[in-house]
Amino acid sequence: MSLTQPTHSTQSLIQLEHLCKSYSLQDAHGHTITTQVLHQIDLTIRQGEFVAIMGHSGSGKSTLMNILGCLDTPTSGSYWLSGRNVATLSSNELAQIRNRNIGFVFQGFNLLKRMTALDNVATPLLYAGISRSKSRQQALEFLRRTGLEDFAMHQPNQLSGGQQQRVAISRALINHPSLILADEPTGNLDTQTSNDIMQLFEQLNRDQGITIILVTHENDIAAYAKRLIHLKDGRITIDNDTTAAAPLHEAE
């Protein structure tokens, strides 16, 4: 019932309705080949959730992540983020949403090369129109919270993988986003460092109520999340949405 009559309550941060994504490629003979990556995805994620999206490579989980992060647009269907239909937004508005509302953490860290950790963390603030000196001040504060104060003036290639990922997390957090998207954040890290990073996410979710969506194919990493979504061939096969299931039963 909630699917046919979507309610864009303040509670639901993300709401996907019949979301489809397909890519068109031209082959050598000029024929267009369309590959559908996501099929009719319906999904609701509420503020404060900690969700792990799992699936094999090619299952469409990265594509879904890119659409959720406003880096890519769906072919059809709608995506409501905080009550706004993303499909209707201009590229400037999308850039602003990426800047203010979403923090990204990538597998390969994606820090800007030959730039200090401090400046990497401060850059989103610059794009938000805050002065360089103020940005740096705030960035230092965020580095202090992740325990990297002493490495502020180091460049990414002078930091370990775990340190780089913590710089990336600081950068993701600096604009106080309501949503953090982490695409295989521990893929390049050893087990110990992976656990440290996951504990950091867990803590952010618990203490600050930040919504975290995580893509992984490792079960022990996914175990940190409260909700598990499995994707297979572009469709959701498993969704143990415990929080949503309870009120639904009560209503019946």
Added chain:
Amino acid sequence: MNLSAIFGEALRALRQNRLRTGLTMLGMIIGVAAVVLMLSIGQGARTKINETIAAMGSNLLLVVPGAMSSGGFSFGSGSVRTLTINDAHAIAELASIRATAPVTSGTVQLNYAAKNWSTLITGTTPEYFEVGNWTMESGTAFTESEVRSAARVVVLGSITAKNLFGDEEPVGKTIRITNRPFLVVGVLMAKGQSLTGRDQDDNVFVPISTSERQITGNQFPGSIRYMLVQGASANEMDIAEIEITQLLRQRHRIPNGKDNDFTVRNLTAIADVATDAAKIMSIVLGAIASVSLLVGGIGIMNIMLVSVTERTREIGIRMAIGANQRAILTQFLLEAMMICIMGGLIGLIIGIGGAWLVSQVADMLIVITVGMIGLAFLFSSAVGIFFGFYPARKAASLKPVDALRYE
């Protein structure tokens, strides 16, 4: 993101690639330096020609004998002595004419003390110095009465004076011209080369009567080599030319249908041709130099395109953390413009330095104007915007997801 922050990011990007920035800038430096150097040489040449024309005197006509034809044969101008001193006097009476100066000339040997010097001698009247815009460095020109009495007085050109007298004051001294004593009454100020490249300062001037009777001699008494005529006003030069022609035809009794036995040349027109030639030269020089600026600009576009491709991932990261298209476009455009403007400034300095060097080594007049500096600056920023825009737009129009995925 505010402009100063983007400026900082652009500057940082340029610093990160010092070698590439430097090499790209070099194209701009050479281009702007070449333009400045060429413009200053061209401007220098024009200024020099204008000075020469001003020194030549204004509203000048040159009347030379010749162009006479006889039975189908035509002789070259100057081949016969058809002009006389009396012709000059008659022309001077015309309303459209201010003054005339008849001239005879030859080559003579001068002696003063132990020194001797061979040079040109010009026999003329006092009007010559007035018409030719000469000024005296010391002494005076010879007078009308000295012409009438064929007095042995001489006015020296500045180079001749220097060669004979060195630092000694020549006025009041006596020199020998072909072994006859002449009193030096004046020395002329230096004037430099004429439009035809002749040195006008190695010369001596004596009254035309003295020259004819005592020095060069004359096969046809009273005839002259040419005369300088100064018109009364710049607007009536055409009228003056016609009146001279009519008067001389009448005086020489040339029937209708026969060719003139003299030629009237407008020296102002010759000066105009020289000015035009200098103008064309500076345009050609500027155009050639502009090609190197264009090549520099294309080099910048090339490097910026490579840079966009190479930094695709960086662009993707910036977009993911909130850079909008305008911020990316502005950053890349600023990078190109900074290369151009910095290159332009360095090029300007080198261009000015080069111009100074040329003026020292080649002893040429070099003129650098504020307009030229402004032009170079404007041109280099325009090149930056023009050649930087396409790569910048290419960077800004990347899709975030594609840019991030780029390996």
